Amino acid sequence: MAANSHSSLWEDASYNKHEVAFAVLVAMLVMLAILWYRRSNSSMGKGTYTPRLPPGPKGLPVVGYLPFLGPNLHHEFDKIAKQYGPIFKLYLGSKLHIVVNSAELAKVVTGEHDESFANREPHIVGLAASYGANDVAWQNNNSNRRNLRKVLVHEVLSNKNLEASHAYRKSEVRKTIKNVHDMVGTAVDINEVSFSTVLNILTRIVWGNGFVDGSKYTDLAEGLNLSDIRKVVLGIVEIAGGLNLSDFFPMLARFDLQGLEQRIKSQMKQFDHIFQTTIEERINPKSKRSEESKQEGRKDFLQILLELKDQNTTSSINMTQLKALVVDIFLASTDATSAIVEWTMTEILRNPKVMEKVQDELAEVVGLNNIVEESHLPKLKYLDAVFKETFRFHSPLPFLLPRTPNKSCTVGGYTVPKGVTVFLNVWAIHRDPEYWDNPSKFIPERFLNNKASEKWDYSGTNSAYLPFGSGRRRCPGITLGEKMMMHILASLMHSFDWCLPKGEELDLSVKFGIAMKKKMPLVVIPSPRLRDSSLYM
Numbered sequence: 001m002a003a004n005s006h007s008s009l010w011e012d013a014s015y016n017k018h019e020v021a022f023a024v025l026v027a028m029l030v031m032l033a034i035l036w037y038r039r040s041n042s043s044m045g046k047g048t049y050t051p052r053l054p055p056g057p058k059g060l061p062v063v064g065y066l067p068f069l070g071p072n073l074h075h076e077f078d079k080i081a082k083q084y085g086p087i088f089k090l091y092l093g094s095k096l097h098i099v100v101n102s103a104e105l106a107k108v109v110t111g112e113h114d115e116s117f118a119n120r121e122p123h124i125v126g127l128a129a130s131y132g133a134n135d136v137a138w139q140n141n142n143s144n145r146r147n148l149r150k151v152l153v154h155e156v157l158s159n160k161n162l163e164a165s166h167a168y169r170k171s172e173v174r175k176t177i178k179n180v181h182d183m184v185g186t187a188v189d190i191n192e193v194s195f196s197t198v199l200n201i202l203t204r205i206v207w208g209n210g211f212v213d214g215s216k217y218t219d220l221a222e223g224l225n226l227s228d229i230r231k232v233v234l235g236i237v238e239i240a241g242g243l244n245l246s247d248f249f250p251m252l253a254r255f256d257l258q259g260l261e262q263r264i265k266s267q268m269k270q271f272d273h274i275f276q277t278t279i280e281e282r283i284n285p286k287s288k289r290s291e292e293s294k295q296e297g298r299k300d301f302l303q304i305l306l307e308l309k310d311q312n313t314t315s316s317i318n319m320t321q322l323k324a325l326v327v328d329i330f331l332a333s334t335d336a337t338s339a340i341v342e343w344t345m346t347e348i349l350r351n352p353k354v355m356e357k358v359q360d361e362l363a364e365v366v367g368l369n370n371i372v373e374e375s376h377l378p379k380l381k382y383l384d385a386v387f388k389e390t391f392r393f394h395s396p397l398p399f400l401l402p403r404t405p406n407k408s409c410t411v412g413g414y415t416v417p418k419g420v421t422v423f424l425n426v427w428a429i430h431r432d433p434e435y436w437d438n439p440s441k442f443i444p445e446r447f448l449n450n451k452a453s454e455k456w457d458y459s460g461t462n463s464a465y466l467p468f469g470s471g472r473r474r475c476p477g478i479t480l481g482e483k484m485m486m487h488i489l490a491s492l493m494h495s496f497d498w499c500l501p502k503g504e505e506l507d508l509s510v511k512f513g514i515a516m517k518k519k520m521p522l523v524v525i526p527s528p529r530l531r532d533s534s535l536y537m
């Protein structure tokens with residue numbers, strides 16, 4: 001019995017020993033499995049756990065996903081997002097890109113992590129066009145950039161200065177309406193018309209008073225005229241809108257295979273010459289131009305910037321920054337503003353009911369015996385809703401300007417490493433059924449409801465609607481852009497009836513440049529709408 005009981009105790013103890021050993025073994029296996037899982041799903045750095053990179057399509061060695069991206073980048077990204085979710089990665093050439101596709105994650109990028117994501121890495125053409133990233137748009141978010149942005153927002157684009165430049169906008173829009181009137185019955189390219197109106201407005205806002213004899217600017221240095229500036233700005237916009245392989249394969253950059261770097265440098269040299277000679281004449285106390293400026297007592301952007309250059313305050317800027325800021329103003333405004341005017345007119349022509357409402361509102365607010373003035377614009381609530389809906393549908397910058405975080409951040413449970421290129425996919429966010437009823441339908445009325453219009457403005461506070469971006473890098477030109485696009489389109493729609501040339505159909509395919517534009521330009525035929533023909537003079 002005793003032996004029995006002893007042996008049973010021993011047996012019990014040995015059983016317990018086995019149990020403990022087995023439990024330890026299981027625990028070790030579980031720990032190993034966890035470690036293996038973590039290791040295979042993450043990178044371990046300095047003993048801290050870092051989430052893995054977002055998922056994404058594999059692509060090919062060396063070229064990455066580049067060969068699979070067609071011209072419709074927004075559709076390609078949409079397809080990938082459907083497969084991989086609200087944040088995905090892809091290699092374009094040798095560079096890692098991350099695309100953020102949901103309002104929720106866009107809010108994380110431009111809110112919680114805004115400081116880190118407020119940085120950019122300029123591409124090669126951008127670098128040359130910004131005097132080596134001495135501007136607002138391409139420079140990292142350092143104190144120089146913040147100061148320059150402050151100058152742009154609070155000095156150059158202040159309400160007071162925008163008000164003071166009202167006459168330039170008025171006279172340039174009038175000139176456009178007169179030019180279009182001269183083309184009544186023939187085909188008019190709307191992008192061309194709005195691009196040159198914006199360019200003329202900006203040239204005058206920046207350089208000052210306009211023509212003395214048709215094409216010559218009094219404010220330009222001797223021997224220079226408007227077409228010189230137009231040609232150079234057009235050249236810069238065209239080159240800056242192209243895709244440069246050197247950006248995706250930095251090792252090949254020194255060969256400049258497409259010649260884009262060389263072309264942009266040559267355009268910038270011309271721009272610099274125009275600028276330098278004009279500035280020298282302006283600041284030379286003996287020059288006729290300098291004397292005229294003093295007598296007129298007015299301040300164009302150039303004057304404002306030159307005065308800031310001479311100040312010894314925190315707002316003072318140097319000559320390189322001054323020039324870089326002017327290039328920013330031209331590049332950022334012309335393509336985006338003319339693109340949205342063209343898209344909005346396209347949607348109006350595609351939707352006869354919208355056309356009717358727009359013209360009825362103009363007849364009521366402006367009157368057919370009158371021309372559109374800037375003072376009418378805040379009263380054109382329906383047209384405002386049409387623009388907002390067009391921005392939702394055809395945002396000229398569908399991925400904003402790329403951001404490059406200056407430290408690694410976690411977004412949506414994934415690591416976005418320092419130094420990668422990040423696109424905020426506004427195109428997809430603006431079509432997300434979670435935020436938009438019938439997202440594929442053009443319904444301006446969705447912006448008319450009072451509550452909705454408060455919610456969906458251009459400020460970027462609602463991350464489901466970001467046509468001008470959000471956070472520290474939000475577009476600083478919203479007010480000027482809005483004034484120009486509303487004034488130009490309202491005037492075109494009020495002064496003329498429009499129809500497509502016989503047999504033509506509206507086409508919505510796109511072309512990427514600085515802004516996303518219509519691939520086939522909108523070409524339409526005007527007929528006069530105003531009762532009094534002297535209103536076209």
Ligand code: HEM
Nearest residue numbers: 137332333336337397400401468469470473474475477481
């Ligand atoms: C309808 C016309 C316009 C549209 C749709 C537009 C849109 C945008 C967008 C989406 C961005 C990038 C924002 C981001 O990354 O979060 C941007 C940046 C910028 N825009 Fe505009 N913009 C327009 C007009 C203008 C005008 C008229 C000016 C100046 C006079 C301007 C100056 C700039 C500058 C300097 C930046 C860079 C800001 C920075 O990096 O801090 N834009 N714009």
